Amino acid sequence: MSVLKQALNEGRFVCVLEAVPQPSASHLAALGKIVRRGHLAGWPLLPAFSDRVGPRSDRSPLAGAEALGDPASSLLHFSGKDRERADLLRQMASMKERGLSQLLLLSGDRLPGHHPGQAPVRYLESVPALQLARAYCPDWLLGAALNPFKYREEEGGAQYLKAQKKLLAGADFLTLQLGCDAAKHMEAQTWMRAQACAKPMLACVMLLTEKRAVALQDVPGIVITESMRGLLVREQQVSSAYAWARSLERLALQIVGLQLMGYAGVHVCGVHTPDELLSLEQEIGKQRESAVSLTAWIERWQASWQMPDAPRVCFTPGTGAWKMGQSSVAATRRERLRYTLLSKVHGRFFSRTGWLSNAFGWSVTRPLWKDGVAANALHAVERAIKRPLLGCDTCGRCRLQDTLYVCPETCPKGLANGPCGGTRLNRCEFGDRECVHSVKYRIAKSADQLPMLARTLIPGIEADDRHRSSWPGWFSSEDSTPERRIEL
Structure with a gap:
């Protein structure tokens, strides 16, 4: 049984470290050291290889895993953009040959260069992909995505309705989109606990710097508000070292808080070297000591997004944001x-x-x-x-x-x-x-x-x-x- 599957079955918190497979020797060497370490702050640590998120020069998830010797703990992503059923079956066949059996199935974001009005680009949607994967490999560990960071009833309600389909189609766990809104993290947990057959969930987190926040504002589905970015800019203006320390503190604090909320683990992005991993581990230890309850954690989380004389940070895009349970819209x-x-x-x-x-x-x-x-x-x-x-x-x-x-x-x-x-x-x-x-x-x-x-x-x-x-x-x-x- 894989490390991730065993941890999820036993209810042990787990850390998945996401890597974009890059044709870089230094990147590969650093990732290899992290994977061989195998733990973060006492939690199991395993690699995940993203699919079609970077330039076309990036390797496939299979190539990324192969470069590390195909560790059995690897979680491979499969993006359905511009893909058909045969593409998924080919990847799964290759994974079988290498002893890999963990797959995160995503519809995928917009294909670069695809504009409406051109020849349509069709996506292998996650729901039928899950059904296909479950039928082909009944004993594999299969995951899917959920984005709870939605602030209108229609888009939020539709996200949760589709997530129910993903569970019915065979998802063993869900991974949340990257986000910082703790209220939405708690909302997603509330939703999952209400399901007839609740499944474990991982939350995607990132070492968020001012430079990354700028890039993420253009990534569909990720909410980086102007007030969040403004605080990161102010921190950078104090000094790069100060900004880095604050970002590291927030990442560690968020991971601790997600465990307190009941998440099964985290999907960590933006940590690329063993030194960064060790720094994060030390910071997690500090935050564990001070945030011993969810109430105490919420206070610390809000304080971590404050600076003297800085505007209050808001995680929602505008006022009147929808929350689960609110129901006011109707068809025209x-x-x-x-x-x-x-x-x-x-x-x-x-x-x-x-x-x-x-x-x-x-x-x-x-x-x-x-x-x-x-x-x-x-x-x-x-x-x-x-x-x-x-x-x-x-x-x-x-x-x-x-x-x-x-x-x-x-x-x-x-x-x-x-x-x-x-x-x-x-x-x-x-x-x-x-x-x-x-x-x-x-x-x-x-x-x-x-x-x-x-x-x-x-x-x-x-x-x-x-x-x-x-x-x-x-x-x-x-x-x-x-x-x-x-x-x-």
Whole structure:
């Protein structure tokens, strides 16, 4: 049994050290020393290798692990951006050969250079990826992500609904997005404890400097407020040594606080050398002695973000931020009307019951439409009808019934099960639209369909299925019964 799996099973706090696989001998040597050490402040310490977060010159997670001799404790990431089912299976096969069996499945952030309006880039979404990985390797340790740092009801509620799907799909643990808002960390723990089958959670933390804060302000899904950055700038103005000591203190203090909150461990970023690790270990020892309760810790955490004559630091982007339990949004009149009309049309033509649906189904399942010019013509007809109404990109296996008639193809990543972690105040990571899953959340809430968003696991679309009509498959006896949608 791996170090991480054993620690999670036994309820022991664990530290995962994230590394971006880089083709650098010095980077590799430093990481090797850290991995061989194997512990931090008495907690198990193991490496994690990120996927597609840096320049294209960065190595794959497999290459990063291989460079260290494939330590069995390695947690490899898999980013679904611009990936298909076959890519995941290839990585898992390679991992099997090397004795690696721990995988963190992520949809991934925006692919560099991808802009809406260009040829769409599709992502292997984490929910179907989890299902696939669990079926392929039932005994592996599988993780997924949760971003609780959301400050509007739609995006926050949709995040937690999708997290429920990830648990149903087979996630053994969740790793939180990087964040400093302790209230949101506690909110996520409250949510998890309320689940029927609660799983351990890790929280992502970083040695946050002023330079890193500037870079992170452009990273989708990470909240670095101006007041946070302002304090880091003031500290740097005192001296680099002072700023470093304060950042180290906050990292150690945050790790201690997360353990007090009940987190199973931390996912540490920004620690790159053995000396930095030793300094962090010493600081953790100091903070353990002073923060012996969560109440005492909260006071120390707030104090660590203060300086004389500096404005008060706020971790939320603006006022009136949403908190779990608050419920005030509803679908607009137009959204409700659109949902009602489309559901009625669906019931008439696609229910597979009633004379009209049966007649339509019979007509589109004739052998005539299977190949060649006729198949292309049927595809063109479906696209001409649905694209102006829904933004349809004729994915070949229509999922509109499961997404409350908000087409997942209108998401720049093509996500059907829920949002990615990159939204900000309901805005899409790409910045050109409201997140379609926020719209879907409002409609579901007004139509009493929120439970469906938490339990309907929508399979991904195979590349070969795209750009053909979905109508024959919807009505055919061979395609209407298999796992087109999985409801648990």
